[in-house]
Amino acid sequence: MTFNRLALAVCLLLGFAAISVNTASAKDTKEATKQAKAQQLAPDIPSFVLDNGMQVVVIPDRRAPVVTHMVWYKAGSADEPPGKSGIAHYLEHLMFKGTKNVKSGEFSARIASIGGQENAFTSYDYTAYFQRVTPEALEEMMRLEADRMENLVLRQEDILAERDVVNEERNARTENNPGSLLREAMNAALYQNHRYGIPIIGWQHEMNSLTKQDAIDFYDRFYTPNNAVLVVAGDVDAAAVRELAEKTYGKVARRAEPGERVRPSEPTPRAARRVIMDDPRVSTPSFSRQYLVPSYNTAADREAEALEVLSEILAGGSTGRMYRALVIDQRIASNAGAWYQGGALDSTEFGFWGSPRPDKTLEELEAATDQVIADVLKDGVTQAEVERAQNRLIRSAVFARDSQATLARIYGGSLTLGSTLEEIASWPDDIRSVTVEDVNAAARKYLQLKRSVTGFLRPSPAQEG
Amino acid sequence: MTFNRLALAVCLLLGFAAISVNTASAKDTKEATKQAKAQQLAPDIPSFVLDNGMQVVVIPDRRAPVVTHMVWYKAGSADEPPGKSGIAHYLEHLMFKGTKNVKSGEFSARIASIGGQENAFTSYDYTAYFQRVTPEALEEMMRLEADRMENLVLRQEDILAERDVVNEERNARTENNPGSLLREAMNAALYQNHRYGIPIIGWQHEMNSLTKQDAIDFYDRFYTPNNAVLVVAGDVDAAAVRELAEKTYGKVARRAEPGERVRPSEPTPRAARRVIMDDPRVSTPSFSRQYLVPSYNTAADREAEALEVLSEILAGGSTGRMYRALVIDQRIASNAGAWYQGGALDSTEFGFWGSPRPDKTLEELEAATDQVIADVLKDGVTQAEVERAQNRLIRSAVFARDSQATLARIYGGSLTLGSTLEEIASWPDDIRSVTVEDVNAAARKYLQLKRSVTGFLRPSPAQEG
Numbered sequence: 001m002t003f004n005r006l007a008l009a010v011c012l013l014l015g016f017a018a019i020s021v022n023t024a025s026a027k028d029t030k031e032a033t034k035q036a037k038a039q040q041l042a043p044d045i046p047s048f049v050l051d052n053g054m055q056v057v058v059i060p061d062r063r064a065p066v067v068t069h070m071v072w073y074k075a076g077s078a079d080e081p082p083g084k085s086g087i088a089h090y091l092e093h094l095m096f097k098g099t100k101n102v103k104s105g106e107f108s109a110r111i112a113s114i115g116g117q118e119n120a121f122t123s124y125d126y127t128a129y130f131q132r133v134t135p136e137a138l139e140e141m142m143r144l145e146a147d148r149m150e151n152l153v154l155r156q157e158d159i160l161a162e163r164d165v166v167n168e169e170r171n172a173r174t175e176n177n178p179g180s181l182l183r184e185a186m187n188a189a190l191y192q193n194h195r196y197g198i199p200i201i202g203w204q205h206e207m208n209s210l211t212k213q214d215a216i217d218f219y220d221r222f223y224t225p226n227n228a229v230l231v232v233a234g235d236v237d238a239a240a241v242r243e244l245a246e247k248t249y250g251k252v253a254r255r256a257e258p259g260e261r262v263r264p265s266e267p268t269p270r271a272a273r274r275v276i277m278d279d280p281r282v283s284t285p286s287f288s289r290q291y292l293v294p295s296y297n298t299a300a301d302r303e304a305e306a307l308e309v310l311s312e313i314l315a316g317g318s319t320g321r322m323y324r325a326l327v328i329d330q331r332i333a334s335n336a337g338a339w340y341q342g343g344a345l346d347s348t349e350f351g352f353w354g355s356p357r358p359d360k361t362l363e364e365l366e367a368a369t370d371q372v373i374a375d376v377l378k379d380g381v382t383q384a385e386v387e388r389a390q391n392r393l394i395r396s397a398v399f400a401r402d403s404q405a406t407l408a409r410i411y412g413g414s415l416t417l418g419s420t421l422e423e424i425a426s427w428p429d430d431i432r433s434v435t436v437e438d439v440n441a442a443a444r445k446y447l448q449l450k451r452s453v454t455g456f457l458r459p460s461p462a463q464e465g
Numbered sequence: 466m467t468f469n470r471l472a473l474a475v476c477l478l479l480g481f482a483a484i485s486v487n488t489a490s491a492k493d494t495k496e497a498t499k500q501a502k503a504q505q506l507a508p509d510i511p512s513f514v515l516d517n518g519m520q521v522v523v524i525p526d527r528r529a530p531v532v533t534h535m536v537w538y539k540a541g542s543a544d545e546p547p548g549k550s551g552i553a554h555y556l557e558h559l560m561f562k563g564t565k566n567v568k569s570g571e572f573s574a575r576i577a578s579i580g581g582q583e584n585a586f587t588s589y590d591y592t593a594y595f596q597r598v599t600p601e602a603l604e605e606m607m608r609l610e611a612d613r614m615e616n617l618v619l620r621q622e623d624i625l626a627e628r629d630v631v632n633e634e635r636n637a638r639t640e641n642n643p644g645s646l647l648r649e650a651m652n653a654a655l656y657q658n659h660r661y662g663i664p665i666i667g668w669q670h671e672m673n674s675l676t677k678q679d680a681i682d683f684y685d686r687f688y689t690p691n692n693a694v695l696v697v698a699g700d701v702d703a704a705a706v707r708e709l710a711e712k713t714y715g716k717v718a719r720r721a722e723p724g725e726r727v728r729p730s731e732p733t734p735r736a737a738r739r740v741i742m743d744d745p746r747v748s749t750p751s752f753s754r755q756y757l758v759p760s761y762n763t764a765a766d767r768e769a770e771a772l773e774v775l776s777e778i779l780a781g782g783s784t785g786r787m788y789r790a791l792v793i794d795q796r797i798a799s800n801a802g803a804w805y806q807g808g809a810l811d812s813t814e815f816g817f818w819g820s821p822r823p824d825k826t827l828e829e830l831e832a833a834t835d836q837v838i839a840d841v842l843k844d845g846v847t848q849a850e851v852e853r854a855q856n857r858l859i860r861s862a863v864f865a866r867d868s869q870a871t872l873a874r875i876y877g878g879s880l881t882l883g884s885t886l887e888e889i890a891s892w893p894d895d896i897r898s899v900t901v902e903d904v905n906a907a908a909r910k911y912l913q914l915k916r917s918v919t920g921f922l923r924p925s926p927a928q929e930g
Binding site: 271 | 547657668727729730732733735739740742
């Protein structure tokens with residue numbers, strides 16, 4: 001329900017013909033960055049704001065007669081009131097239950113009848129709805145999506161039936177999945193104050209008591225045009241989108257003022273935490289470690305970009321340090337890697353993971369991971385590693401350009417996570433400007449055990465006492 | 466700022482002449498309990514409610530010409546809005562800054578001038594103010610306390626100066642005390658959803674941004690007579706207290722409706738957690754373990770009383786199982802014990818602790834503690850242990866009767882934590898009715914590692930990476 005590397009691949013529409021490989025020195029890079037920044041300050045992504053405050057972004061993509069239509073609300077599970085976990089996701093489900101003008105299920109049936117696709121997703125920081133249809137159907141999608149922004153009707157029978165559906169979703173994804181349960185427990189241990197410590201889908205006991213009124217309250221507070229971003233990607237032009245948007249979304253009343261998105265922030269982490277889950281359903285033991293780090297939205301200077309490069313140096317497939325050390329050289333792990341989740345409105349995580357080979361223990365795997373980290377902290381990364389990582393990251397961004405839906409997600413996600421179009425546009429330059437010193441400084445600042453939680457998932461039965 | 470064994474010693478005014486030693490069998494006890502209950506349903510503690518909803522309890526104690534005057538608000542740190550940790554305690558400080566009618570510091574100066582004592586304290590679930598003065602000064606105390614219930618004046622200079630004071634309090638108690646920092650981190654790891662995971666004094670970074678408006682909001686929401694309990698203990702009679710209360714507190718307008726106290730509750734615990742703090746300021750390593758358990762207010766049947774008895778069996782000074790096993794027999798620990806914090810509006814903790822002897826490790830101490838627990842879970846406790854524990858608990862309650870201030874605290878604390886006067890009165894009987902089976906069942910139900918957090922405090926410097 002969240003996705004990695006939000007910012008990845010965001011440059012793609014901006015005419016970066018010569019993005020692929022960067023072999024320039026840091027100094028040259030800096031100069032190149034300046035020039036590129038100058039070009040990008042007015043990126044070629046039409047964007048405007050309707051009178052009711054709704055932001056609209058148009059991403060031209062004329063390769064095929066198809067459009068991706070997405071509405072993003074700046075409201076996710078971390079915006080839920082205390083005790084109401086799961087309401088953001090539950091409301092996402094209820095949004096398909098009809099309006100004053102459209103019967104329950106009719107919107108989805110209409111999309112199916114014209115051969116379109118649709119989906120919706122809820123994250124910590126946003127909730128989004130999208131359809132992928134032919135350009136002729138865009139106006140109808142906009143009319144229907146605008147309609148459910150203000151005219152949602154919740155019937156008691158839908159409320160109860162859909163609560164069963166989301167509970168079943170939790171059962172399938174979490175309750176029956178020890179790895180998911182461990183991740184929940186690790187998040188709860190990592191976040192001491194922020195609601196990122198509470199699962200997006202909700203705690204089971206709280207989901208069970210969510211009411212129609214809870215859904216209405218969340219809807220009335222956050223589902224207002226001034227809290228939404230419309231992203232239209234595809235075979236359309238901006239003028240036409242503006243006209244359609246004004247005819248549809250433009251008629252929706254601004255009915256709430258959600259204001260600035262300020263959530264409780266994390267205290268300075270003081271102590272290393274560990275979470276151990278023993279479950280007979282586990283077949284393969286696994287190790288994971290997460291550190292509390294800044295996101296693109298909260299980081300100072302280039303720290304997020306430095307962490308992105310660091311994760312690529314550590315993870316980067318079969319040449320990454322984790323895989324090379326643990327799987328190839330030491331033969332401790334059957335698989336291992338690292339990741340950075342840069343897309344978050346507030347603090348976020350830098351993670352390591354691995355599964356031990358059958359003849360090795362989680363403790364050995366952890367010690368080997370700690371050695372990989374210790375090597376980075378002591379000797380640092382190399383210039384060659386940084387450049388390879390930068391090239392891979394920027395190249396991935398180019399590849400991502402190929403998917404209209406991915407592009408629309410990147411824009412919608414980044415904008416609801418606090419980025420501007422300019423920041424999205426400058427991402428490749430920002431990645432390219434990261435130096436060896438930036439990476440080493442970020443690693444030393446953030447990869448400290450007291451900032452972390454370590455998870456062990458073990459196949460043995462739960463130990464009592 | 467919280468206190469243990471709230472319910473302890475609560476029977477004392479109720480004419481329990483023959484409380485001390487109980488050698489009756491479980492069956493006899495049950496019969497005795499029934500008889501005692503019948504007597505206690507109208508315990509001899511005068512209590513009434515003023516027209517504005519303020520509850521008043523009078524505890525006659527004529528041994529000395531002194532009265533304890535306490536006002537308890539049903540509002541503590543767990544009632545704070547998200548992101549405003551520390552506001553309950555900060556407001557407690559600001560309550561001494563004067564009113565429309567009384568200059569800053571004048572209330573305290575007046576108490577000092579008549580040779581009285583005063584204090585205030587903030588807990589997760591309540592905030593209380595008290596003075597101990599001669600009976601002649603009671604009316605004045607009530608007038609001044611009633612005055613600051615509605616007429617508080619907060620000047621900007623006091624706001625900033627007092628914020629420095631509470632920040633300094635946090636520095637002294639917590640920031641400079643690795644044991645406190647570890648306890649904070651353990652609480653944050655134990656409570657995945659409830660605000661008991663957030664320190665009463667507040668997270669440092671949130672305390673720094675508390676404002677005058679935050680204090681006013683908390684005051685206006687909770688400092689209303691219908692959310693307060695007045696406890697007067699000492700050389701007074703109920704009729705006189707009622708007359709004075711009506712003249713003073715009775716004039717305070719009911720200005721808010723805080724409603725039912727419902728906080729986010731804990732999800733089912735799924736995974737054992739560990740918190741490790743390495744700090745060069747630590748001289749002696751220590752071990753602790755806390756399990757999530759019900760409180761007197763949340764427990765079904767006699768589970769809280771059973772946990773109370775269990776903690777006495779495990780802790781009970783030099784004869785308790787923990788001390789006997791770890792300190793005397795195995796010589797692993799220099800000290801060790803167990804505890805149950807029964808007084809809480811919501812879930813609470815059952816804990817174990819110990820310090821290893823210089824030649825032993827925390828791991829050895831933990832293993833030995835786990836063995837003590839495993840023995841209880843496997844073989845159970847004995848009838849003789851239960852009876853000794855019951856006798857000790859009830860005898861302690863008799864001793865506590867000797868302190869007027871303790872009594873007033875027990876009544877005020879219990880009433881703000883959801884107990885009725887009848888429940889306070891029946892505590893000794895409830896303890897006495899606990900059986901071996903109750904204790905074993907509670908131990909097996911709650912002393913499971915997945916419900917726990919384990920803490921290691923180590924003297925070595927923080928490990929990096």
